[in-house]
Amino acid sequence: MAETANNQAVDNQVLVSLHDICKYFNVGRGKTLKAVDGITLDIRKGETLGVVGESGCGKSTLGRVVMGIYHPTKGQLTYNGKVVDLKKTRDRFNYSKKAQIIFQDPYASLNPRMTVGDIIAEGMEIHGMYDKARRQERVYELLETVGLNREHANRFPHEFSGGQRQRIGIARALAIEPEFIVCDEPISALDVSIQSQVINLLKELQGKLGLTYMFIAHDLNIVKYISDRIAVMYLGNLVELADSDEIYAHTLHPYSQALLASVPIPDPDREAQKKATVLGGDVPSPINPKPGCKFAGRCPRATDRCRAETPALREVRPHHFVACHLVESEQEAPAQA
Amino acid sequence: MADVLKVENLHVSFDTYAGEVHAVRGVTFHVGEGEVLAIVGESGCGKSVTAQTIMKLNPMPPARIKEGSIDLCGKDIVAASEKEMQDIRGRLVSMIFQDPMTCLNPTMKVGKQLTEAISQHRKMTREEAKKEAVRLLEMVQIPNAAERAEMYPHEYSGGMRQRAMIAMAMSCEPKLLIADEPTTALDVTIQAQIMQLMAKVRKETGTAIILITHDLGVVANLADRVAVMYAGKIMETGTAEDIFYRPQHPYTQALLKSLPTVDTDRSEKLVSIAGTPPDLFAPPKGCEFASRCDHCMKLCKQHVPPTYDVGGGHMARCWRLHPDFPKDQKEGN
Known part of the structure; x- marks a missing residue:
């Protein structure tokens, strides 16, 4: 509960602000893949924003746009009130001092030819932080912060297990003392017993260093656990955004409802009681999408209006945003109850 | 209920340049007709190797069945020739894979x-x-x-x-379907579809299923019985209710607690299992889980615990279940 109170205090301090971010990929033959299509949201200082969705919904692309790994096709990124033009080398350099990323695959994201010490120190070197001796000291400190030993600095990534590598990835992200970290599915490549180790570590670091996280994942139980607010994405669009307790207690968008219903619960009785609301069909292709609500094709309640008109994200309850035509008409009755 | 599959004290090793890897180290289980048995465990615990050995899909060499027997509908799989296996695969047992x-x-x-x-x-x-x-x-x-x-x-x-x-x-x-991580590569909404389909297929055809997964949620949805594997051994086996509501082995208990559910309070710290699974090139002398276990005793590091029957086919491999183990300490966990 202390956390919630803390969040209210920093409520107005927006750290990262995305305005109408779009990322299109040209896939040849005049076709465009709209991976991220007009996302507007704010990430507040000290909070964890969870981003969930199925594969292909654009959540990782969004994370990469936020990090400046991809240039957005359209839209504006504001950091701490200042517009960041990620096409300018200088802007990007300064921004990378503040924002870091932890990647999904701890096997592919560490250079196999560098020692762990060099991997962690590289960022500090680039940003000219500390002298060499102090940097070495920092590497040891960081290794200990993430639960490894200082002797590990001279080893190479292949000598470590998946969970340990993910810790190295976290140490690297922390090295330049960032304020904001994008966690792109940091635990989905790890085993169950190791996942909770990494989650605990991330939470502990947030408390200690006051970090802001954008936590991208497809595991809804973990997102619920770690996030203060949750954004649900579907096919490049934001469909619902609210505080994490609110979104679970009053799920409004039909897609979010289906997504939550399909999460298997590790409890046989509750699993048996669960109503079968299995969503039919597959995620449609994001290449040249049809107009209207993107979820209309799979939505059990879709109307003609849904197929014709794209719904905008609106605030239907306090701090609860939904992009759905149907919620509007139902708003008065259930929302007040 | 006749057993479709009976696996008795199975040992499988791989001969590599670095030495012999004991992937499966004495696994015993059975699958009844039309039953769903889930084998749960982390990567490298030998669950997939066990499944592949039932179908004899792992190349031999380097793989080697060192000991044990596999009885599938009265057929001796260990002794079966490749030609016989070709007839058995598909007709008696078939497999679906992760990818x-x-x-x-x-x-x-x-x-x-x-x-x-x-x-x-x-x-x-x-x-x-x-x-x-x-x-x-x-x-x-x-x-x-x-x-x-x-x-x-x-x-x-x-x-x-x-x-x-x-x-x-x-x-x-087939009499038996082995599903090796059938939904791991899929999204949650698609995973729900596939699980529903597997339940339907089982109901319509009466096939027994071995479900191999690391996702305890999937297990709760489908399985009748569960076997928890760790470092090449079955640590605990019982009905789904036994495993989820009355887990006896510290590994199973920790595994269940380490998962956040929708109801987990955010200010609560997750229970995590410190350390990593043991190296199967040189398996530990005593209990495999001893180095990560909160209840580890001197005995655990020296001697491998036998399997204790807790009642009704619910079995676990832990010294704390020994009849002479003080009861009050058992309550204290």
């Missing part, structure tokens, strides 16, 4: 791949086999099955490929 794209032939139409399997084991004309293939695709709820049969795997989505795999596995009505 449906790499398991389907990309150069063959899906319908053709299905008819190939059907004509291998069942006496049918080509026309009949084709009709049967479409019927199977309809059974796994692929829309426009006749049309879809004429398409290649790359034209299918991930969920549809997994459906096609299930259709193929069920084509000869």
Whole structure:
């Protein structure tokens, strides 16, 4: 509960602000893949924003746009009130001092030819932080912060297990003392017993260093656990955004409802009681999408209006945003109850 | 209920340049007719190797069945020749894999791949086999099955490929279906579809299923009985209710607690299991879980615990279940 109170205090301090971010990929033959299509949201200082969705919904692309790994096709990124033009080398350099990323695959994201010490120190070197001796000291400190030993600095990534590598990835992200970290599915490549180790570590670091996280994942139980607010994405669009307790207690968008219903619960009785609301069909292709609500094709309640008109994200309850035509008409009755 | 499969004290090793890896180290379990047994464990615990050994799919050498017996519908799998295995695979036991794209032939139409399997084991004309293939695709709820049969795997989505795999596995009505992480590569909404489909297939055909997974949520949804594997051994086995509500082994208990659920309070710290699983090149002398266990005693590091029957087929491998272990300490966990 202390956390919630803390969040209210920093409520107005927006750290990262995305305005109408779009990322299109040209896939040849005049076709465009709209991976991220007009996302507007704010990430507040000290909070964890969870981003969930199925594969292909654009959540990782969004994370990469936020990090400046991809240039957005359209839209504006504001950091701490200042517009960041990620096409300018200088802007990007300064921004990378503040924002870091932890990647999904701890096997592919560490250079196999560098020692762990060099991997962690590289960022500090680039940003000219500390002298060499102090940097070495920092590497040891960081290794200990993430639960490894200082002797590990001279080893190479292949000598470590998946969970340990993910810790190295976290140490690297922390090295330049960032304020904001994008966690792109940091635990989905790890085993169950190791996942909770990494989650605990991330939470502990947030408390200690006051970090802001954008936590991208497809595991809804973990997102619920770690996030203060949750954004649900579907096919490049934001469909619902609210505080994490609110979104679970009053799920409004039909897609979010289906997504939550399909999460298997590790409890046989509750699993048996669960109503079968299995969503039919597959995620449609994001290449040249049809107009209207993107979820209309799979939505059990879709109307003609849904197929014709794209719904905008609106605030239907306090701090609860939904992009759905149907919620509007139902708003008065259930929302007040 | 007759047993479809009986595995007795199975040991499987791999001979590598670095030495011998004891992947499976004395596994005993059985699967009854029409029953769903889930084998749960982390990567490297030997769950997939166990499944592959039942089908004799791992190349020998380097793999080697050191000890033990596998009895599948009265057939001795360990002694069976490759030729006999070809008859057994598909007809008695079949398998679906984690990644449906790499398991389907990309150069063959899906319908053709299905008819190939059907004509291998069942006496049918080509026309009949084709009709049967479409019927199977309809059974796994692929829309426009006749049309879809004429398409290649790359034209299918991930969920549809997994459906096609299930259709193929069920084509000869096997007694036992082994599903090796069938939903791991899929999204949650598709995973829910596939789990529903597997429940339907089981109900309609009465096939026994071995479900191999690391996801305890999937287990809760489908399994009748659960075996928890760790470092090549079954640590605990029992009905799904036993495992989820009355876990006896510290590993199972920790595994269940380490998962956040929708109801987990955010200010609560997750229970994590410190350390990593042991190296199977040189398995530890005592209990495999001892180095990560909160209740570890001196005895655990020295001697491997035997399997204790807790009642009603619920068995666990832990010294704390020894009859002489003080009861009050058991309560204290």
